[in-house]
Amino acid sequence: MKAVCWMGTEKMSVETVPDPTILNPRDAIVKITSTCICGSDLHLYNGFMPTMEQGDIMGHEFMGEVVEVGGAIKSDRLKVGDRVVVPFTIACGRCFFCQEQLWSCCDNSNPNYWMAEKLMGYSPSGLFGYTHMLGGYAGGQAQYARVPFADVGPLKVPAGIPDEKVVFLSDIFPTGWMGAENCNIRPGDTVAIWGCGPVGQFAIRSAFLLGAERVIAIDRFEYRLQLAREGGAETINYEQVDDLIQVLKDLTGNIGPDACMDAVGMEAHYSGPMWAIDRGKQILKMSVDRPNVLRQCIIACRKGGTVSVPGVYGGFLDKIPMGAYVNKALTMKTGQTHMMRYMKPLLERVERGEIDPSFVVSHRVPIDKAPEMYKTFRDKQDHCTKVVLDPWADGAAAA
Amino acid sequence: MRKAASIHSGNARSGPGLSTTLRWGALIGGGALAAFGLSRRSRAGLAAAAAGGALAYAGTRVNTQSGDIISRSSILVNCSPREAYQFWRDFENLPQFMNHLDSVTVLDDSRSRWTALGPLGTRISWNAEIVSDHENELIGWRSLPESDIAVDGIVKFSPAPGNRGTLISPIIVYTPPAGRIGHSLARLLGKDPGFLMRQDLRRLKALIEAGEIPTTEGQSHGPRSALAAAARWADPDQPVGSQRKPVEMLGRQRRIS
Numbered sequence: 052m053k054a055v056c057w058m059g060t061e062k063m064s065v066e067t068v069p070d071p072t073i074l075n076p077r078d079a080i081v082k083i084t085s086t087c088i089c090g091s092d093l094h095l096y097n098g099f100m101p102t103m104e105q106g107d108i109m110g111h112e113f114m115g116e117v118v119e120v121g122g123a124i125k126s127d128r129l130k131v132g133d134r135v136v137v138p139f140t141i142a143c144g145r146c147f148f149c150q151e152q153l154w155s156c157c158d159n160s161n162p163n164y165w166m167a168e169k170l171m172g173y174s175p176s177g178l179f180g181y182t183h184m185l186g187g188y189a190g191g192q193a194q195y196a197r198v199p200f201a202d203v204g205p206l207k208v209p210a211g212i213p214d215e216k217v218v219f220l221s222d223i224f225p226t227g228w229m230g231a232e233n234c235n236i237r238p239g240d241t242v243a244i245w246g247c248g249p250v251g252q253f254a255i256r257s258a259f260l261l262g263a264e265r266v267i268a269i270d271r272f273e274y275r276l277q278l279a280r281e282g283g284a285e286t287i288n289y290e291q292v293d294d295l296i297q298v299l300k301d302l303t304g305n306i307g308p309d310a311c312m313d314a315v316g317m318e319a320h321y322s323g324p325m326w327a328i329d330r331g332k333q334i335l336k337m338s339v340d341r342p343n344v345l346r347q348c349i350i351a352c353r354k355g356g357t358v359s360v361p362g363v364y365g366g367f368l369d370k371i372p373m374g375a376y377v378n379k380a381l382t383m384k385t386g387q388t389h390m391m392r393y394m395k396p397l398l399e400r401v402e403r404g405e406i407d408p409s410f411v412v413s414h415r416v417p418i419d420k421a422p423e424m425y426k427t428f429r430d431k432q433d434h435c436t437k438v439v440l441d442p443w444a445d446g447a448a449a450a
Numbered sequence: 451m452r453k454a455a456s457i458h459s460g461n462a463r464s465g466p467g468l469s470t471t472l473r474w475g476a477l478i479g480g481g482a483l484a485a486f487g488l489s490r491r492s493r494a495g496l497a498a499a500a501a502g503g504a505l506a507y508a509g510t511r512v513n514t515q516s517g518d519i520i521s522r523s524s525i526l527v528n529c530s531p532r533e534a535y536q537f538w539r540d541f542e543n544l545p546q547f548m549n550h551l552d553s554v555t556v557l558d559d560s561r562s563r564w565t566a567l568g569p570l571g572t573r574i575s576w577n578a579e580i581v582s583d584h585e586n587e588l589i590g591w592r593s594l595p596e597s598d599i600a601v602d603g604i605v606k607f608s609p610a611p612g613n614r615g616t617l618i619s620p621i622i623v624y625t626p627p628a629g630r631i632g633h634s635l636a637r638l639l640g641k642d643p644g645f646l647m648r649q650d651l652r653r654l655k656a657l658i659e660a661g662e663i664p665t666t667e668g669q670s671h672g673p674r675s676a677l678a679a680a681a682r683w684a685d686p687d688q689p690v691g692s693q694r695k696p697v698e699m700l701g702r703q704r705r706i707s
Contacts, residue, residue, distance in 0.1 A: 056672030066672040074669065075662045106672035123661060143660035147528055147614060159656040162664040165649065165687065177664060189669045197669060200660070 053442065054108045054193035055421045060098030063109065063422040071189065071197035076123035079201030081137060085214040086113035086191050088421070088428055088438040089139075089222055090248050091363050094317060095181070096425045099339050100365055102166060102184040110192030111139035111179035112221040114214060120201065128202040135205035136398075137198055138390035139222045141177040141188065144203035155387035160200060161186045170366070175387055192421060194442040206394040215409035215439065216401055219253070223437075224408050225393035227253025227314070230361035231261050233384035234310035241265040241303055243351060244284070245344045246314035247275035249411045249437045250361055254314055255282040256406055267302060269295065271320065274434040278410070299351045307353030315344040316362025329369070339365040349376050360385040411437040417444030454604040454621040455590060457520065519626065521643035524619035525651040528659050531607040531616045535586045537658060538605055538618075547653035547663065549687070550646065561594075564601070576601060600625035618651065642686065649687050 056066045071080055089112050094100050114136040120129060129135070142149050142157035149157050157176035161167060166184040167174035177199075180190015189197065198205060208217050227250045234242050242258045244251050247270035258266050259282075268279035269287045276286040285302070289295045299308060317340040320326075325343060332338040348358045349372050358381055376383070400406055413436040416424055424438045527534055537543055541562045545551040552565040552573060560580040568574050576597035582590035586607060593601040605620035624643075653663045 052670075054670065054672065058672065064672070068670045068672055071670050072668070074665055074667070077660070077662055104671075104678040105675040106678065108671060141664075143656070143664075145528065145659045145661075146655075147526075150528070159660040160664050162666055164652055165645070186664075187666050189666070189671060193670075199664060 052194035053418055054189075055110060055418065055440075056105075057095060057103055057107045057109055058105050061096060061426075063096065063425050065419050065421060066106075068108065068193075071195050073119060073121045074197065075199060076121045077200050077202055078121040079117050079124060079129060079198045079205070080119040081113070081115040081135060081191075081196050081198055081205070082118045083113045083115040083191055083194060083196060083442050085115070085218045086110050086193070086418070086440045086442060087218060087221075088112075088192070088424060088440070090250065090428075091316075092180075093425070093429050094363060094365070096429060097318065099317060099333070100182050101339070102182040102187075104183060104187070107180070107183075107187070108189040108193055109180045110190035110196075111181060112218065112223070113137055113179075113191030113196060114208070114218045114221060115196075117201075117205075118195070124202050129205060129207075133205075133207050134210060135207055136217055136220045136394065137179070137191065137196070138204045138206070138220075138225075138394060139179055140204075140387055140390050141179065141186065141199050142203050142391065143200050149203070152389060152392050153386075154389040154391045156389075163187055178387070192418065192440060192442075194418075204391065206398060208398065212402070213409070215412055216407060217398065218439065219249075219408040219411070220394050220397055220401075222388070222390075223249045223411070224253045224397055225390055226250050226361050226388040227255075228257040228393050228397060229386070229388045230254045230312050230314060230359050231257035231263075233357070233359035233361070233386075234258065234261075234263075234312060235357045235382070235384075236261045236263050236310065238262045239264045240309040241267065242310045242312065243267045243269065243299060243308035243348075244312045244314055245269045245319075245348065246316075246362065247272070247279045247286075248314065251275075251312075251314040252278055252282060252411050252436070253408070254312055254361065255279055255284045259283055260400075260405065267299065267308065272431050275431075275436065278436065281410075295347065296351050303353070307351055307356065309353055310357040310359060311348035311352040312359040313344045313348050313362040317341060317364050319344045325370070332369070338367065338369060340368050342368040342371065346370065346372055349379075349381065352379065352381055354379045354381075356381060358383045361388075412439055414438045416440060418442045419444070453518065453602045453623040453625075457522065457621050457623070517625075519624040519643050520621070521624070521647040522619075522621040523644060523647040523651055524617055525648075525655050526610055526615055526617055527655045528615040531586045531609055533658065534607045534616045534618050535589070537654075538607075539583075539589060541591075547657055548650045549653075562591075564593075574599065578603075599627055618654070620647065620651070622647070645686060 052068060052070045053065055054068045056064055058064050073080065092109060095103055117129060117131050117133045117135060120131060140155040141160040142154040143159040146158040155176050160177040161174045163183050163186060164174040177186025177188055179188050206220060231254050236242065236258060240263050242263045244254050244266060247268050255266050255268055266284040267287060268284035269289050270276050271288055271290045276288060279286050287298055292298045319341050321343045329341040333341060352358055360383065401408060413434055414424060418440045421440055427433055428435045428438055541554045542556055544554050550566050552567050555563045557563060561577060563575060563577050565573050565575045576599055577594045578591045578601060579594055580591050582588065588606050590604040593599065601624055603620065603622040605618065608617045610617050656663045
């Protein structure tokens with residue numbers, strides 16, 4: 052089959068690899084109909100995430116049709132022919148964490164648990180198409196994928212609803228939703244969201260659905276701010292203001308947003324001496340993160356407010372204003388998305404027409420174009436917001 | 451099981467001590483030598499790099515402890531003490547999650563034959579008998595006197611607070627004899643007996659809770675580099691006796707375009 056492989060920093064290539072096979076009794080094989088490039092894939096593309104290996108198959112946002120199931124999968128849970136969206140986190144469904152609905156903290160899905168344990172104390176769940184520290188599972192930017200614990204994760208979707216409306220249930224829609232839920236929104240709240248990429252866009256719309264009265268969206272690309280305004284947000288282009296924190300104060304009568312969301316993560320762009328320090332440390336491999344958005348969220352947030360972090364961080368952060376965090380009595384909520392909590396309720400919202408997730412799609416291309424689309428997406432060229440790949444374009448069934 | 455039992459009741463302590471210093475000394479010194487050698491870009495430099503690499507590798511592999519090898523840990527499993535006890539009591543289940551065991555054959559009610567994987571495809575075998583068995587609470591076993599090596603094990607099962615499952619706490623003490631077999635055993639467990647035990651228990655937990663051990667062995671991937679193959683050789687979770695050939699680990703595949 053064809054698969055997009057990580058071949059090194061800024062090197063992606065479409066390779067012909069063996070079709071996946073069932074390796075465990077609770078596995079299934081999915082023939083992929085739509086698959087996407089995620090912003091968090093760009094951290095891998097840019098080489099900032101440790102424990103990638105040449106030849107790793109990328110991709111964790113995919114859907115398709117079940118073509119094979121392992122011996123332990125009961126037919127009432129999943130069977131051949133089912134149309135499914137596959138969540139990017141892998142969960143066993145039976146450990147303490149799964150039973151607490153902390154699905155992205157599953158104890159049994161990371162075969163390389165010890166690697167993450169060294170860095171984090173305990174390992175979160177395994178992920179598709181990500182680092183070996185987080186499982187090293189082959190991903191879904193391919194024609195087929197092996198899905199472990201397939202009786203827990205995949206969400207069945209009815210025929211007749213197009214891929215583009217449901218494929219984002221695999222990651223970014225629930226991730227934006229959980230980011231908004233983590234803001235502890237009460238009616239009348241003002242939420243500030245840094246980053247108007249796909250997760251930020253879903254977070255804006257989710258915040259309104261959860262009762263926020265105002266959403267202030269922050270980015271530097273006009274086309275993304277335009278999309279945010281279409282979602283009902285007020286917008287700030289941070290490159291066009293002198294002092295972002297002061298602008299947020301002015302917009303909120305000097306009280307600050309009730310919640311601040313970092314939908315940017317480890318590769319924020321900013322300027323000044325802090326940028327020089329953070330970028331320099333990254334180049335010297337002393338640090339993998341440039342955490343300026345997190346710093347701004349903490350400073351900008353109103354006293355007693357909430358900082359929500361759906362953005363991805365990899366390691367140890369420097370110069371976090373802990374004094375402000377403590378003295379202002381803030382709460383921070385984070386986590387990889389607990390996918391299985393949100394997929395079904397959000398599918399129902401899509402079916403009821405409350406939201407049409409396909410609004411984020413800017414590019415639809417055959418999988419062979421994936422390597423160049425990584426660059427386009429990373430460099431925000433061609434008004435790129437979200438890339439959907441078709442693994443079977445041109446009917447090209449590779450050997 | 452006297453040694454293991456005495457550790458369980460807190461009468462013995464084992465610290466990292468000199469062995470850890472030696473291990474890290476080899477790792478850091480070897481790594482520095484390798485880096486220095488590579489930076490020379492000469493034949494002598496290459497030799498220095500190779501020597502440094504070998505030293506660092508030895509640091510990850512060689513057991514620097516003397517005397518008893520104590521392997522202990524504990525894990526919380528989402529099951530009843532009864533389920534955990536019954537799974538462990540059938541010793542033939544143990545190789546499913548203990549990677550260094552090749553097989554265990556139950557001979558009768560109390561005796562069993564154990565075979566471990568040694569370096570370079572060798573096997574080490576011993577017979578053991580159960581010396582203490584409290585249903586749903588504790589199992590103790592010990593290698594028989596005429597065995598080549600002395601193995602002494604105990605595992606306890608206790609209900610976790612808050613009705614959150616069962617705490618499984620094994621201690622296994624290996625007393626390697628002098629000579630070749632002892633050397634093999636020391637190498638087998640040499641990476642870090644505590645680490646191996648934690649890995650084994652993690653697999654046991656997955657097996658009981660999820661019904662299977664998570665794996666990516668045998669999944670598809672694109673062309674690997676030599677660096678990745680080297681990383682796999684040094685994977686501390688692989689048994690030293692692992693038979694995989696470098697070619698397989700490279701797993702090179704035909705490239706298109």
